[in-house]
Amino acid sequence: MLDSIIFYFFAGVAILSAVLMxxxxxxxxxxxxxxxxxxxxxxxxxxLRAEFLFVAQIILYVGGIMVLFVFVIMLVRxxxxxHQLRFSKQKWVSLIVALALFAQIAVMFWISRRLPGAxxxxxxxxxxxxxxxxxxxxxxxxxxxxxxxIASVLLLVAMVGAVVMAKKRTEPE
Amino acid sequence: xxxIGHYLFLSLALFIIGTIGVIARRNVIIVLMSIELIxxxxxxxxxxxxxxxxxxxxxxxxxxIIADAAAEAAVGLGIIIAFFRxxxxxxxxxxxxxxx
Numbered sequence: 001m002l003d004s005i006i007f008y009f010f011a012g013v014a015i016l017s018a019v020l021m022x023x024x025x026x027x028x029x030x031x032x033x034x035x036x037x038x039x040x041x042x043x044x045x046x047x048l049r050a051e052f053l054f055v056a057q058i059i060l061y062v063g064g065i066m067v068l069f070v071f072v073i074m075l076v077r078x079x080x081x082x083h084q085l086r087f088s089k090q091k092w093v094s095l096i097v098a099l100a101l102f103a104q105i106a107v108m109f110w111i112s113r114r115l116p117g118a119x120x121x122x123x124x125x126x127x128x129x130x131x132x133x134x135x136x137x138x139x140x141x142x143x144x145x146x147x148x149x150i151a152s153v154l155l156l157v158a159m160v161g162a163v164v165m166a167k168k169r170t171e172p173e
Numbered sequence: 174x175x176x177i178g179h180y181l182f183l184s185l186a187l188f189i190i191g192t193i194g195v196i197a198r199r200n201v202i203i204v205l206m207s208i209e210l211i212x213x214x215x216x217x218x219x220x221x222x223x224x225x226x227x228x229x230x231x232x233x234x235x236x237x238i239i240a241d242a243a244a245e246a247a248v249g250l251g252i253i254i255a256f257f258r259x260x261x262x263x264x265x266x267x268x269x270x271x272x273x
Contacts, residue, residue: 003174003175004175007175007179011179011183014183014187015183015186015187015190018186018187018190018191018210019190021190021194021203021206021207021210022190022191022193022194022197022198022203022207027200027202027203030203030206031206034206034209034210037187037210037213038209038213041213041216041217044180044183044217044220045216045217045220047174048174048180048220048221048223048224049174049224050220050223050224050232050235052232053216053220053232053235053236053239056236056239057239060239060240060243061209061213061239061242064243065209065242065243065246068246068247068250069202069205069206069246069250072202072250072253072254073202075254075257076202076253076254076257076263077261090196090197091196091197093196093197094192094193094195094196094197095193095197097192097193097196098189098192098193101188101189101192102185102189105185120177120225120226121225121226122225123174123224123225123227124227129227132229132232135229136229136232136233136236138229139228139229139230139232139233140229140233140236143230144230144233147233147237151237151240151241154240154241154244155240155243155244157244158243158244158245158247158248159247161247161248161251162247162248162250162251163251164251165248165251165252165254165255166250166251166254166255168258
């Protein structure tokens with residue numbers, strides 16, 4: 001009972017702020033609503049007993065990525081963009097794409113004639129779960145050690161790329 | 174936990190909202206933010222299935238996706254700053270350097 005109340009609260013907050021993020025005119029309002037949506041998702045992670053991802057979501061997304069976004073919104077002059085059209089001319093295309101996506105999923109349910117996850121095992125009870133961070137670390141540094149190292153190389157390349165992109169070009173004479 | 178269908182529908186809703194944002198908005202910064210929302214929707218699926226199967230691998234991949242999102246945001250925002258310096262705009266309609 002308490003579980004479902006928590007889930008519906010966070011899911012409602014996430015969907016509502018996602019809709020507001022897409023429809024608000026000002027970019028800074030969009031950023032604030034995206035932060036709300038990401039925090040609500042962090043709550044969903046906690047409800048799924050993924051404590052490490054809950055903390056990582058808040059520190060990385062809200063503390064890192066969104067600060068970067070807000071920085072760039074402040075750097076870029078938006079008062080010009082503010083008075084112009086919010087949506088591009090393709091907004092009907094986007095509605096059609098969204099409806100097509102939805103129709104695909106609906107047809108999938110219609111064909112399979114049952115709710116998703118009907119044949120899956122039940123989740124382990126909460127008190128039987130191993131410590132989350134320990135299980136995650138054993139998996140991350142065991143079978144997934146190579147992807148972990150590749151991710152670090154990816155982050156290094158992205159960092160160098162971001163610096164090269166954003167730095168001022170000096171023309172060689 | 175709730176039945177897995179609830180998580181799948183929540184993820185689907187966030188994914189579709191993000192798709193609408195990517196296609197319809199003119200401001201490129203908001204397009205990038207919609208991409209973050211889409212990646213986030215995928216994470217919900219991964220974590221929900223990881224909980225059902227009692228397997229930490231789903232959470233490991235969610236962590237990789239978060240790292241990916243950080244890399245993508247850094248490079249994308251760098252491109253936006255470079256573009257704004259050259260063209261004084263962040264609107265997707267006016268980004269037509271490669272069009273003709």
